[in-house]
Amino acid sequence: MTQIDDSRIEGVRLALRLAQPSDAAYIYGLRIDPTYNRYLSEVTGTVQDQEDWLRRYKEREAKGSEYYFVIERLADAQPCGLVRLYDFEADHFTWGSWILDQNKPAKAALESALLIYVQGFERLGLQKSVFDVRKNNERTLAFHNRFGAIETGRNALDVLFEYTRAQFEKDKAKHLEVLRKY
Numbered sequence: 001m002t003q004i005d006d007s008r009i010e011g012v013r014l015a016l017r018l019a020q021p022s023d024a025a026y027i028y029g030l031r032i033d034p035t036y037n038r039y040l041s042e043v044t045g046t047v048q049d050q051e052d053w054l055r056r057y058k059e060r061e062a063k064g065s066e067y068y069f070v071i072e073r074l075a076d077a078q079p080c081g082l083v084r085l086y087d088f089e090a091d092h093f094t095w096g097s098w099i100l101d102q103n104k105p106a107k108a109a110l111e112s113a114l115l116i117y118v119q120g121f122e123r124l125g126l127q128k129s130v131f132d133v134r135k136n137n138e139r140t141l142a143f144h145n146r147f148g149a150i151e152t153g154r155n156a157l158d159v160l161f162e163y164t165r166a167q168f169e170k171d172k173a174k175h176l177e178v179l180r181k182y
Helices: 021-032 047-063 108-123 138-147 165-181
Strands: 008-010 014-018 066-073 079-086 092-100 128-134 150-154 158-164
Touching: 008 108, 014 108, 021 047, 021 066, 021 079, 047 066, 066 108, 079 108, 092 108, 108 128, 108 138, 108 165, 128 138, 138 158, 158 165
Parallel strands: 092 128
Antiparallel strands: 008 014, 014 066, 066 079, 079 092, 128 158, 150 158
16 A cells, blocks of 8 residues: 655646545536546446545545545646546556546646656655556547657557656656746
């Protein structure tokens, strides 16, 4: 199990904060919206079911086995997305359930990915991220390729990727420069 020391991490224009049961309506709204859920697992139920899920999730968070973040704008704390870290192993983690909504600022994908890697590599001390992207999710596949993730395989549904701490340390200053210039 992997523990985080701080429930919030801030970047240039975005912050990640741990999801709370009070975020249920926002999360449920994104998860059922076909604009955002095309490449995620199907959600059924109600806002109350989402709140109940979040309460159970908080138990997993307390054990250090999963972290679910609301992505919000720094300027006004407006939520603009979600992302989750899970499947922690001795040296790596998985991230996914990544959604950015219409309230996101420019370069939100780059910044939220950067913050995820700060969390996984710098705060949790892990060496590698492994994740999958649906084969038909062309924009996200292109993003991860540009970011420097390495394709490690494919299955019937997904392209499998790996991104290492060493690559992150090499790329971090370049990514921050892009964010600060924009």
